[in-house]
Amino acid sequence: MASDSKIAKPKLKLAVYWASSCGGCCVSVLDTHEKLLDIVAAADPVFWPIAMDIKYHDVEAMEDQSIDLTLFNGAVRNSENRHMARVLRDKSKILVAYGACAGMGGIPGLANFFTKEDLFRRVYDDSESTVNPDRIRPMPVSEVPEGTLEIPGFFNRVYALDQVVEVDYYIPGCPPQSERLIEVFTAVVTGANLPPKGSVVGAGEKTNCEDCLRIKSENKKVSRFYRPWEIQEDKKSCFLEQGIICMGPATRSGCGVRCVAGNSPCRGCYGPPSTTDDAGARMMAAISSMIDSDQPETIDEAVSTIADPGGLFYRFSLPASILEKP
Amino acid sequence: MKKITIDPITRLEGHGKIEIFLNNEGEVGNVYFQVPELRGFEKFCEGRPVEELSSIVTKICGVCPGCHHMASGKAIDAVFGIEPTPTAKKIRELFYMAHFVHSHIAHFYALAAPDFVVGPTADPAKRNILGVIEAVGLKVGSEVIKQRRIAQEIQALIGGHQTHVIMNTPGGVKKGITEEERDDIVKKAEGFVEFGKYSMQLFKDVVLGNKLYLDLIMNGPYSLALHSMGLVDDNNHVNFYDGKVRVVDTNGNELYKYPAPEYRDYVEERVEPWSYLKFPYLKKIGWHGFIDGQSSGVYQATPLSRLNAAEGMATPAAQKEYQFMYKTLGGKPVHATMVMHWARLVELIYSAERCLELARDPDITGKELRAPVTGIVGEGVGVVEAQRGTLTHHYWTDDKGIVTKVNLIVGTTNNHAAICMSLKKAAQGLIKKDTPVTEGTLNMIEMAFRAYDPCFSCATHSLPGEMKMVVCVRDSRGNILSTVKRG
Numbered sequence: 001m002a003s004d005s006k007i008a009k010p011k012l013k014l015a016v017y018w019a020s021s022c023g024g025c026c027v028s029v030l031d032t033h034e035k036l037l038d039i040v041a042a043a044d045p046v047f048w049p050i051a052m053d054i055k056y057h058d059v060e061a062m063e064d065q066s067i068d069l070t071l072f073n074g075a076v077r078n079s080e081n082r083h084m085a086r087v088l089r090d091k092s093k094i095l096v097a098y099g100a101c102a103g104m105g106g107i108p109g110l111a112n113f114f115t116k117e118d119l120f121r122r123v124y125d126d127s128e129s130t131v132n133p134d135r136i137r138p139m140p141v142s143e144v145p146e147g148t149l150e151i152p153g154f155f156n157r158v159y160a161l162d163q164v165v166e167v168d169y170y171i172p173g174c175p176p177q178s179e180r181l182i183e184v185f186t187a188v189v190t191g192a193n194l195p196p197k198g199s200v201v202g203a204g205e206k207t208n209c210e211d212c213l214r215i216k217s218e219n220k221k222v223s224r225f226y227r228p229w230e231i232q233e234d235k236k237s238c239f240l241e242q243g244i245i246c247m248g249p250a251t252r253s254g255c256g257v258r259c260v261a262g263n264s265p266c267r268g269c270y271g272p273p274s275t276t277d278d279a280g281a282r283m284m285a286a287i288s289s290m291i292d293s294d295q296p297e298t299i300d301e302a303v304s305t306i307a308d309p310g311g312l313f314y315r316f317s318l319p320a321s322i323l324e325k326p
Numbered sequence: 327m328k329k330i331t332i333d334p335i336t337r338l339e340g341h342g343k344i345e346i347f348l349n350n351e352g353e354v355g356n357v358y359f360q361v362p363e364l365r366g367f368e369k370f371c372e373g374r375p376v377e378e379l380s381s382i383v384t385k386i387c388g389v390c391p392g393c394h395h396m397a398s399g400k401a402i403d404a405v406f407g408i409e410p411t412p413t414a415k416k417i418r419e420l421f422y423m424a425h426f427v428h429s430h431i432a433h434f435y436a437l438a439a440p441d442f443v444v445g446p447t448a449d450p451a452k453r454n455i456l457g458v459i460e461a462v463g464l465k466v467g468s469e470v471i472k473q474r475r476i477a478q479e480i481q482a483l484i485g486g487h488q489t490h491v492i493m494n495t496p497g498g499v500k501k502g503i504t505e506e507e508r509d510d511i512v513k514k515a516e517g518f519v520e521f522g523k524y525s526m527q528l529f530k531d532v533v534l535g536n537k538l539y540l541d542l543i544m545n546g547p548y549s550l551a552l553h554s555m556g557l558v559d560d561n562n563h564v565n566f567y568d569g570k571v572r573v574v575d576t577n578g579n580e581l582y583k584y585p586a587p588e589y590r591d592y593v594e595e596r597v598e599p600w601s602y603l604k605f606p607y608l609k610k611i612g613w614h615g616f617i618d619g620q621s622s623g624v625y626q627a628t629p630l631s632r633l634n635a636a637e638g639m640a641t642p643a644a645q646k647e648y649q650f651m652y653k654t655l656g657g658k659p660v661h662a663t664m665v666m667h668w669a670r671l672v673e674l675i676y677s678a679e680r681c682l683e684l685a686r687d688p689d690i691t692g693k694e695l696r697a698p699v700t701g702i703v704g705e706g707v708g709v710v711e712a713q714r715g716t717l718t719h720h721y722w723t724d725d726k727g728i729v730t731k732v733n734l735i736v737g738t739t740n741n742h743a744a745i746c747m748s749l750k751k752a753a754q755g756l757i758k759k760d761t762p763v764t765e766g767t768l769n770m771i772e773m774a775f776r777a778y779d780p781c782f783s784c785a786t787h788s789l790p791g792e793m794k795m796v797v798c799v800r801d802s803r804g805n806i807l808s809t810v811k812r813g
Contacts, residue, residue, distance in 0.1 A: 020365060024388020024489050031478075031488065080362060107385040110370040119366035123604075127368065128720065128733045130595045130604060138364070142599040146347035146355050147329055149600040151362045175388065175489055227727070229377055229406070229496045229699040262486020262493060263500035267381065307375040307728065315382075 012043035012068040012189060015059075016098075017088055019081035020108050020158070021074030025099040028175035029071070035182050042189045043069070060087055067091045069188055071098040071171070071181075075108045075319070076159040079140075080152035089165040094188065096201075100174040100269045102161040105319030107174070109158045110311060112318050116156045160320045169194075171202040174269035174316060177255055203254030205274040208266050211253045214238050221292030224305040228265070239265040240290060245306055249286035250279045250313070269316050278322045280313035328352075344749060352759040357750035359775070361603035361742070371732045376405050376723045377496050379732075383719065384490040386736065391490050392425035392481065393712035393737065396567065397719040399494030404587070404706025405723055406496045406699050413692030414498035416684050419567040420511070421484040421493065422710070423681035426566060427518050428477035429713045430674040433779045434525060435470045438667045441773055442533045446542065447766030462528065473521045476514050480681075483507060498696030511685040518678035519643065526647055526671045533667075534654070544655075547755025548663040548774060550618045550747055551576040553608060553625040555740065556632030557711045558583070563640040564632050564676065566711040572635045573608065576620045578659040581608070586709035589718055593735065605743045606735055616747050624747070627715030627740035628778055629669035634659035639672065641679035647672045663748055666777045702727050712737035714779055741778050748774040 016029055026048075030036060046067060047059050070092040076082050089095055100106040111119060120137055124130065140153040161167050171184060180202035187194060187201075195201060204211070220241040228244055239246035239260070246265035248257075252273045259266055272279040291302045306312070314321050328348040342361055349355035367386055371379055380398040384391035396418060403410060410418065435458060444457040459467030478488070485491035486501060493499050503511070533539045542548075553576060557569040572583045573592070582592055595604040596613050607613045607623035614622055625631070639645040651668055652658050684690060704727075708719045715737035722731040752774035756767050 020363065022385050022388040022391075024385070024391070027388050027489060077365065078363065107382060108365045108370075110374075110382075111366050113373065114366075114369050119364070119369045122369040122372075122731075123364065123366060124597045127595065127604075128731075129590050129593055129606070129735060130597065132597045136597045136599050138597070138602045139599045144356075144358070144600065149345060149358055149360065151343075151360055151600065151602065154364060154602075174385070227375060227377060232696075235501075258487050259492050264381070264486060264492040307726070308373060308378070311374050312378070 013046045013066065014039075014043040015047040015067045015070040015088060015092065016045065017047065017070065017072050017074075017084060019072065019074030019084060019102070019161075020077035021099070021101050021106075024175040025071075025073035025101075028099075028173075028178050029181065031178045032182055035178075039182075039185060043185075056084070056087075059084075059091060062091050064090050065093050067093065069094045069096065069185075071096050072102050072161055073098040073175075075101040075105050076155075076161060076164050077108060077111075078152040078154050082155075082159075082164050085161060085165045094168045095161075095165070096184075097161040097167045097170045099176055100172060100271065100316040103170045103172055103320070104271055104317035105158050105160045106269075106316050109160070109317070109319040110315070112157050112324060113310070116154055120154075158319050163319065168197050170198075170200045170271075172200060172252060172270040173203070173255060176202060180254060200252065200271070200274070203252050203270055206253050207273045208248040208251045208253050208255070208257055208260075208270070211257050212238070212248055212260055213257070214260060217241060220290070222290055222302070223292045223298075224302050226305075227307055233263070235263050240286075245287075245312060247279065247283060247313070247315070250276075250282035267315050268313075271317060279317050280310075280321060280323070283313045346753050346757070348757070354750065354754040354757050357746065357753050358600060359742075359746045359749055360601045362601075364602040368732045368734055371721075372729050374729050376402055376721055376727045376729050379719075379721065379729065380494045381490065381492050383734075384492075386734075388489055390425070390429065390712055390714070390737070392422060392485065393710060393717050394719070395485075395491045395494055396422055396710045397708040397712075397717045400708030400710065401706040401719040401721045402494070402496050402708070404708065405703055405721055405727065406706075407701060407703040408497040408697045408699060410498045411692070411694040411697050413502070413689050414695050414697075416687055416690050417484060417499050417503060417695075418494065420503075420681060420684040420690060421481060421491070422567050423677045423684065424477045424480040424484070426677035426713060427522075427674065427681060428474055428481065429779075430670050430677065431470060431474045431477065431521070431525070433713075434529075434667065434670060434674070437776055437779065438670075441769070441776070442536075442539055442667075443528075446770050446773060447764075466528075469521065469524075473517065476517065480511055480514060483511075495696060496699050498694075500695070502693060502695050503691050505691055508685060508691050512682065515678065515682035515685050519675070519682055522671070522675035522678040523643060525674060529668065529671055543664040544662055546664065546770075547752050548748065548777070549661045550626075550663060550744060550751065551620070551661045552618050552622065552744055553581060553611075554631035554634035554659055555625050555627040555716055556635035557709065557716065558636050559640060561640070562637040564636040564638075564673070564711075565640065566677070568710075571709065571716060573625065574635050574659060576618075576659070576661070578634065582610075586718065587707040589707065589709070589720075589735070595735070595739075601742075603739060603742050606740050607743065616743055616750070618747060624743045625740070626744045627737065628666050629673050629713075630660060630663075630666045631715075632711060633669045633672060639676050641676050641683065643679055644672055644676035647675055663774060663777045666779075670779070714738045715740040738778070745775050745778055748778070 070088050097103040142149050184202045215237045222243045226243045233242050244265055247268035248266045251266055251268045252270040255270050268279050276282045291299050345358040347355045380395055383394040383398045386394050439458045443461045482488040486493050555573045557565050558572045559565040559569045570583050570585055573581045575581050592609055593606050594609040595606045597604055608625055611623040639648045705722050710717050717737045718735040720733040723729050752771045756770050
């Protein structure tokens, strides 16, 4: 196989698709700046709605397995998202769940604390600026004087990509750091040994705490937790040791701890580290070990000072969490 | 009726679909612009601690996260009943000006310029940013990329994260600016001002200097007489970060000028079954359908509307250009959709000048970054001008600051009805009975929505690549009668 590198390889075929997403993942691909030209030199983009004009039926007409690498970002929120996930699974040799939404459900996954009806009622009926006496709701099929109009059907919950199709790799982050994407892309292009299917790539194995530059003391204990505005944090020591919830211990390294450098505690967008698959369980363990007591009542009291633990611990991972497992 | 479907519309931020219905005479009967997605932030923000919202709502849009962060930061301040410190307020606005510089540069050069510098019906393979660079020269092209990158660097420095900014905290910001950082920003902002003026001159030379384009702008099927909305300061000058919302009617007379928290007295939204996105309109006039004119409740919130709704710009070079634009076009207000591109460049100069002004401000390196929280009011509205329209965040909380309700009216949403109408007008003007629909025709229809820089169109269309599009003309059963392809 050593001679492989001397043979001119055909250019890879690359697809980037967004499902229920904000566009930030596509921006992270563009934010490779000059390196983007290297990517385009090594791979032909064959489908990328933010940047080029290939339509759905063009993709549907492609041969199965004809796309070498698909970066699928965004959660699966509606029937169109699921349809495109299935189409791109069939067409792709390697399907990557790119970013927190595709990987774990992401921020849109917080909607799983509610039902579809809760969402619709808030947005279309109860919204203070909305007037809708006839309780009109967006419908998959509606008749207008000129003919029929269709929009995708809205699911009752949000799914991570691997809950609707098989996923080969995961690149975490909200959005993934562009340098990590380049590393993974280079590995695919050069045919370097890729890790086993199902692996998280483009991130570390340890926790964010290992990369954090804030000062940590040994065995610092806390007796309660604070919301950021309740105290003046010192901008240099560990957030948790100051009693401010930071998801660092339950979050995979790889982002460069950027938010903490901006004096903001981690919120866990890189997902749980390799030693666990549930961020909330890991966070509860980390918090319990920090509380300055071994009395269950005192621990409960300290934990009760955490505002919205569910929304905090599963900020990016609710659809993929143990809370959602039957 | 025959139906032309464009799905998905591409090279934009988010998802969209255009349905054009032709009547039996082969003329355009109606056009529907549909938004096929909803994520429901209004609901799933409930139950969260309110201070967390500023870093949750940035995920509404990865292209303009700074706008949501700022509107949210202001709404959260109001929930706690506090004002940010003078330094914090200026740091926020400084960040925000860099956000505008970045976005407006990207839109003008990558999105708008291909249609004018290269040409609306030019070879689609050339009608992109590379074609623009070919026409204006590589030196200018490199400068575009450089200035946009510098604006992003300022955002990353102040904002704390390169995409999803995390700088705001109740009553202020999490991180200050050092003297060295300030000196660096001043130099960069000086470059923005020069580049803004250069871009305006380019527009004048290439677009205004070309009779064909001028005619297309002024007389093409791109005008809608709608009311104009925008934020203004105490002098009725355009402001992006703060001020009152001013609405002027189709003749340019002031209809309303209200503090942001009163938005519900002035704006209402309606629901249509064929789109997940709602349709706002002026409440006191009411909804009278997708029509323009003085009696219509439909309004626009775009760069041109902001200029129409104001009486001038707060910085000198922008003010000069503001006066020149209206003098050239024969006075205010202007309703030609394509003039949005011109107005966006006036705003580019303003944001660059304001960026420089703030960077030089003695307060900007101040150490008082956060006002203390002393209580919880429990309700707050935050409004800013997003690049794509007036952005409103409204939060309610319980007495512990846990969110109980959220209402949002997002920039592009303001323009939903207007975009539908612009597309219809362009399609009606351009698709003629018994005349084949060419690629150039399709592009000129798309120019109608591109002018709005809708948030599903993004600041990052800078990739080389031809504009490919397929339009199918179908009969009422969905059978394809003819297909037009380009690219």
